[in-house]
Amino acid sequence: MVNTVSFVFHAHQPYRLRHYRVFDIGNNHYYFDEEKNKNILHKVRDKCYLPTNQILLDLLKTVKDFKIAFSITGVLLEQFENYAPEVLESFKQLASTGKVEFLAETYYHSLASLYSFNEFQEQVELHKELIKELFHQKPKVFRNTELIYNNHIASQIASMGFKTIMIEGVDRFLGWRSPNYVYKAKNVDVKLLLKNYRLSDDIAFRFGQKSWVGYPLTADKYSDWISSSIGEHVILYMDYETFGEHQWADTGIFEFLKVLPFELKQRSINFATPSQIAKKQPVDELDINQTISWADTERDTSAWTGNDMQRQALQELYAMESAVKACNDETLLKHWRLLQLSDHFYYMCTKWFADGDVHKYFNPYNTPYEGFIAFMNALNDLALRVRKKLLEEIVKQQALNVSKLSKNSSIESFNMQSQTFQNFALQTSLITENPGSLAAEMLSLVKTFSSKRFSSNAKQD
Amino acid sequence: MKVLMLGWEFPPAYSGGLGIACQGLAKGLTSLGVEVTIIIPTAPEEFENPYAKVIIADKYDNIKIARIPSLLTPYASFHSYKVRYERYMASKIRNNVVLYGKTLLEEVQLFKHRVLALYYNNLLPEFDVIHAHDWMTFPAAVALKNASKKPLIVHIHSTEHDRSGGLGYNPKVFELEKLGVEKSDKVIAVSNYTKSLIMKMYNIPSNKVCVVHNAFEMPYTDVKVEKHHKVVLFLGRLTLHKGPDYFIRAAKIVLQYVPDARFIVAGTGEMEPYLIELAASLGIAGKVLFTGFLKGADVARAYKMADVYVLPSVSEPFGITPLEALSLETPVIISKQSGVSEVLNHVIKVDFWDVEKLAQSIIAILKYKALHNTLKKHGCLEARSFNWVKPAEKLLHVYNQVLGGLNG
Numbered sequence: 129m130v131n132t133v134s135f136v137f138h139a140h141q142p143y144r145l146r147h148y149r150v151f152d153i154g155n156n157h158y159y160f161d162e163e164k165n166k167n168i169l170h171k172v173r174d175k176c177y178l179p180t181n182q183i184l185l186d187l188l189k190t191v192k193d194f195k196i197a198f199s200i201t202g203v204l205l206e207q208f209e210n211y212a213p214e215v216l217e218s219f220k221q222l223a224s225t226g227k228v229e230f231l232a233e234t235y236y237h238s239l240a241s242l243y244s245f246n247e248f249q250e251q252v253e254l255h256k257e258l259i260k261e262l263f264h265q266k267p268k269v270f271r272n273t274e275l276i277y278n279n280h281i282a283s284q285i286a287s288m289g290f291k292t293i294m295i296e297g298v299d300r301f302l303g304w305r306s307p308n309y310v311y312k313a314k315n316v317d318v319k320l321l322l323k324n325y326r327l328s329d330d331i332a333f334r335f336g337q338k339s340w341v342g343y344p345l346t347a348d349k350y351s352d353w354i355s356s357s358i359g360e361h362v363i364l365y366m367d368y369e370t371f372g373e374h375q376w377a378d379t380g381i382f383e384f385l386k387v388l389p390f391e392l393k394q395r396s397i398n399f400a401t402p403s404q405i406a407k408k409q410p411v412d413e414l415d416i417n418q419t420i421s422w423a424d425t426e427r428d429t430s431a432w433t434g435n436d437m438q439r440q441a442l443q444e445l446y447a448m449e450s451a452v453k454a455c456n457d458e459t460l461l462k463h464w465r466l467l468q469l470s471d472h473f474y475y476m477c478t479k480w481f482a483d484g485d486v487h488k489y490f491n492p493y494n495t496p497y498e499g500f501i502a503f504m505n506a507l508n509d510l511a512l513r514v515r516k517k518l519l520e521e522i523v524k525q526q527a528l529n530v531s532k533l534s535k536n537s538s539i540e541s542f543n544m545q546s547q548t549f550q551n552f553a554l555q556t557s558l559i560t561e562n563p564g565s566l567a568a569e570m571l572s573l574v575k576t577f578s579s580k581r582f583s584s585n586a587k588q589d
Numbered sequence: 590m591k592v593l594m595l596g597w598e599f600p601p602a603y604s605g606g607l608g609i610a611c612q613g614l615a616k617g618l619t620s621l622g623v624e625v626t627i628i629i630p631t632a633p634e635e636f637e638n639p640y641a642k643v644i645i646a647d648k649y650d651n652i653k654i655a656r657i658p659s660l661l662t663p664y665a666s667f668h669s670y671k672v673r674y675e676r677y678m679a680s681k682i683r684n685n686v687v688l689y690g691k692t693l694l695e696e697v698q699l700f701k702h703r704v705l706a707l708y709y710n711n712l713l714p715e716f717d718v719i720h721a722h723d724w725m726t727f728p729a730a731v732a733l734k735n736a737s738k739k740p741l742i743v744h745i746h747s748t749e750h751d752r753s754g755g756l757g758y759n760p761k762v763f764e765l766e767k768l769g770v771e772k773s774d775k776v777i778a779v780s781n782y783t784k785s786l787i788m789k790m791y792n793i794p795s796n797k798v799c800v801v802h803n804a805f806e807m808p809y810t811d812v813k814v815e816k817h818h819k820v821v822l823f824l825g826r827l828t829l830h831k832g833p834d835y836f837i838r839a840a841k842i843v844l845q846y847v848p849d850a851r852f853i854v855a856g857t858g859e860m861e862p863y864l865i866e867l868a869a870s871l872g873i874a875g876k877v878l879f880t881g882f883l884k885g886a887d888v889a890r891a892y893k894m895a896d897v898y899v900l901p902s903v904s905e906p907f908g909i910t911p912l913e914a915l916s917l918e919t920p921v922i923i924s925k926q927s928g929v930s931e932v933l934n935h936v937i938k939v940d941f942w943d944v945e946k947l948a949q950s951i952i953a954i955l956k957y958k959a960l961h962n963t964l965k966k967h968g969c970l971e972a973r974s975f976n977w978v979k980p981a982e983k984l985l986h987v988y989n990q991v992l993g994g995l996n997g
Contacts, residue, residue: 150846150949150956436966440959478935478967497937500960501953 130308131355132361132398135295136323138271139177139368140201140237141169141473144492145499148506157513161462163490167209173212176372178285181387183371188225191389195227195399198368199294202255203469204233205262207286216262223263230259231294232267238468239432241272241281242419243446251465252288263561269294269402273470274588275323275422276429279415281318282313290318292406294365296422297322301414308359312410320414321551323365323422327354332366336379344377346375347384351391361405365422422481432473437500442473444507455517463510467503475499493521590988592618593716594627594725595704597727598850600645603683606909607746609802610779611722612666615640617804617981623988626714628707642714646703646920649712688986691953693725694761699738701729724749724762727769734772740991744801744996747906748786751830768793777801777984779907780928786904801983802932804975805909808914809889819850819955822895822919824888824910825856826901830863832901832924837864839899841871842948847951847955855880855891875934892917896961901941902927911936920964921949935967 146161187194200219208216222228233241235255240248252270259267270290272281277295285293297307304581307322330350334340342349354362367374375381389399433439445467452464476496493499594615613639615625616723625641632645637917638886705715719741721730727743734741749758749766770776776798778784784798821840834852840852854864856878861879868877883891892898898914898921905927912929913922915936923930924941937954939946954961 149945150952151945188923291785436959436962437957440957452878495934497935497960497964500963501950504953504957504960 130357130359130362131323131396132400134197134361134363134400135195135362136197136199136231136271136365136402138199138365139204139205139405141165141172141204142469143203143466145472145502145506147498148509149501150505153505153509155541157463157509159509160466161492165207169207169211172369173215174528175377176369177212177215178186178218179272179377179382180368180371180385181215183223183382185218185222185225185419187386187389188222188227191270191393193399195229195401195404196222197229197231197269197401198222199231200232200368201233201237202258203237203466205258208348211322217366220263223265228263229269229403230263230265230267231258231269231271231402232290233271234273236465236468237273237470238430238465239273239276239442239470239473240435240446241276241284242429243442244449245284247446247449247468250283250290255306262311268292268404269321269358274429274432276419277416277421278419279316279417281419282318283316286313286318287314292321294321294363294402294405295416296420296427297325297429298416298420299367300414300427301420303326305412306357306359308357308362309411310360310406311412311414312356314413314415314417319410321402321405321569323364324357324362325422327357327362328366330366331364331381331384331416332370332374335381335384344380347383347388347391350388351395351397354392354396355394355397357554361400363402363405378456378510384466404525404573406523430479431477432470433495435476435478437478438473438475440475441500444504444511448461448507448511451518452510455514457517457523460514460517464514467507467510472499472503476503510540520574590620590718590985591624591716592626592718592720592988593713593733593739594625594641594729595719595721596627597725598915599627599629599632599638599641601636601638602629607723609909610746612638612640613804613806613977614984615980617977617979620733620978620986621981621985623981623985624714627718628704630696638955641723644707644713646700648705649703649707678893692729697725697728697765700726701732704729705732705736708733717743717992720744720988721769721773722746722767724769727765731768731772740774741772742775742777742987743993744777744779745783745906746779748783748784748790751783751904752792753830753907756829763790767836775799775987778988779803781931782926782928783906789823798982799983799987801936801980801987802928803907804977804980805912805916805972807913807975809886810917812886812889812893812917814890814894816894818894819847820853821850821951821955822853822855822891822898822914823900824855824883824898824914825855825900827854827860827864828854828902829860830905831856831858831883832903833858833864834867834945834971835941835944836878836899837871837873838944839901839948839951839977840877841866841873842945843951843955844873846877846952850876850955852877853880853891853895854878855883855888857882889912889917892919895919897922897951899947899951900924900927900928901939901947901981903941905929912972912975912991915968918965918969920954920961920968922947922954928955933968933971937964958971 145160236249269292271294272287275296307324311320378423419429475491476499596611600612613761619640627641628644643856659929722744723746749762780799784800823836827833868874892914898919900923902924908929911921921936925938931937937950
């Protein structure tokens with residue numbers, strides 16, 4: 129029977145795009161709806177973050193061995209800093225109890241693990257640094273965006289130095305096995321912590337559902353379910369916004385949370401953070417050769433990559449990586465990364481669109497089509513900016529090189545140098561439909577510049 | 590269940606969408622075991638229709654009709670009649686037949702007398718309910734209800750608001766539409782949009798109006814076209830209420846971003862000269878092509894040729910054309926002021942007056958291949974799921990309701 133429970137709360141708020149129009153491309157670069165993002169953050173602060181943090185703080189102080197874990201995205205922590213520093217303070221207070229663990233993840237709540245190992249690694253590193261800076265902890269357990277996972281991601285995570293990853297307990301890979309044990313990844317020394325989705329979703333999705341057979345869910349009843357489960361431990365992983373935002377205060381969710389640890393203690397259930405659970409020995413290996421996630425009933429990645437629009441948007445976005453990074457421009461990099469939020473692609477999902485369920489609830493657009501249009505317009509504008517910046521950089525470089533050439537260097541050596549830059553341009557294989565055109569454009573700029581240079585040299589002679 | 594419908598046209602003797610909708614409903618009802626009889630005012634000759642027994646009222650002119658001299662005066666600037674008169678002229682050429690009388694209002698009164706005469710001469714089959722389509726049949730329907738004491742359902746396929754483009758109603762038509770709505774036991778509206786118009790115009794309660802969305806059938810599915818440009822299509826009558834001027838104004842903006850696009854305006858109507866001038870004055874005349882009136886397979890070809898079909902109606906009770914376009918795998922942009930937007934998810938919806946949003950949606954579809962593909966794929970599936978059984982089931986429910994209400 130289960131004797132340990134681990135609570136993991138995932139907090140995130142997207143940077144929603146405004147209805148960025150095709151007419152805005154090249155004219156302004158305000159992709160994000162600052163006002164809306166701020167207002168929503170304030171709403172969730174009042175309904176969820178502050179009251180729930182207070183309840184948890186009280187519990188951590190009164191229940192001796194009570195522990196919890198948070199997985200908070202970098203973009204949310206950033207929004208706290210900008211719009212609601214008091215929330216950040218209250219999280220720091222929680223951290224200072226020493227009974228709160230913070231998990232590692234991608235800073236930008238991105239799908240980078242599926243598209244670019246480099247970018248994936250950089251974002252995990254950025255997030256790690258931020259957690260260290262804010263909460264003075266070095267995260268030991270990794271959790272990928274949307275609990276996206278496959279064997280390959282395990283290897284990538286291992287190469288970043290992690291030994292544990294939290295994933296969804298997907299039935300089709302578990303088969304007869306229970307999620308309530310530690311497992312091991314295929315071919316690599318990484319432990320897998322599995323979310324128990326039934327017990328997690330009882331709170332996250334079904335708590336206030338009057339048509340549900342388990343309604344009303346009391347802490348008493350729920351603790352019985354946990355203590356009578358088969359296995360060693362139960363990992364409860366859910367959106368932190370469950371408390372007060374997805375499940376409103378009038379459902380009794382806060383009262384439930386307040387007494388749950390006491391009810392669990394009465395049944396001799398202990399609390400552990402994910403890294404404590406990871407100390408256990410794995411009972412078996414899980415070979416996950418398809419990509420899984422925690423979304424919808426399919427628990428695959430179709431919520432973000434299921435249709436042509438999503439695939440085109442993602443493909444074009446990640447194709448820009450080398451070009452964006454070659455710019456050495458903080459703002460461009462930041463905007464590119466903010467466009468990586470998985471939320472943008474979720475809004476383009478057509479799967480459940482007609483049925484109007486959870487996808488619609490979270491969608492700031494009326495239709496997936498409007499979401500796609502706004503995104504692609506913004507991406508096109510970013511591509512223009514990157515292109516312009518890159519050209520400037522290259523011309524600047526060239527100018528520097530040409531100025532280094534001595535008066536007597538031959539036009540041949542100059543042309544050779546030009547060729548080098550042309551090759552570089554081709555390698556950066558830009559966003560444009562025709563990467564060669566950028567190279568040509570550069571070459572002509574370089575030629576114009578050099579002809580001026582050589583003619584002025586000639587005059588001096 | 591036996592229903593007696595009063596209609597204005599019925600395939601194959603029809604000139605517009607009303608006849609097609611009536612036939613579709615009859616087809617659906619027949620499949621549910623309902624016996625459908627429909628009386629129409631006139632037709633070139635007697636004909637059979639697989640879905641309903643058709644009675645052509647003017648084929649019984651040997652019956653003595655007590656003609657009361659009409660007090661209605663011919664209405665000179667009577668717009669909707671004018672449109673029908675134009676169609677009549679067209680149909681006269683096509684069928685060598687006269688469909689309508691001197692004025693539409695006279696025809697409407699004449700129909701009433703003929704229907705009553707049919708009833709009193711026992712020339713109508715037995716029926717349980719009367720189901721009347723649009724205002725032209727309402728005087729006949731109300732008279733028949735009074736004579737037979739059978740329940741009456743009036744079906745609004747378009748309101749005077751739609752026909753006038755919201756620019757002032759014809760008082761006589763308004764009066765007749767009102768008469769039907771008030772004297773009926775139940776009103777059927779083709780959309781929630783139409784329902785709310787009816788409630789506002791005639792001040793009737795919500796629970797008297799039941800919404801039954803139309804369905805459609807596309808006869809042509811396999812057409813081949815060749816094209817060399819991106820094509821944006823408008824197809825419909827060139828009247829105020831279809832919003833073709835918004836289409837031209839959007840074209841002006843789109844062409845700044847997609848200069849090689851072509852805009853096709855298919856249809857005829859009173860606004861045609863104005864629209865041609867508008868395109869010229871905006872400097873885009875060379876890229877806006879007017880095709881005139883299209884029919885049959887040419888309509889299908891136009892849809893097929895288009896990269897996007899646009900219906901920017903100012904006021905559209907339902908709107909079949911977006912469904913036709915979608916069923917031929919052409920993405921659609923429709924105005925929120927159209928009834929069909931209530932039953933379609935995989936289309937882009939804009940306010941008819943929001944030319945900028947319309948233009949930007951067109952640009953996005955032309956520019957982003959994946960958007961075009963996704964709209965096409967999902968939209969086509971959605972459109973092809975429509976059939977006439979669903980609306981017929983709702984109608985049958987309403988029939989049972991009014992009968993139960995009268996008997997109990």
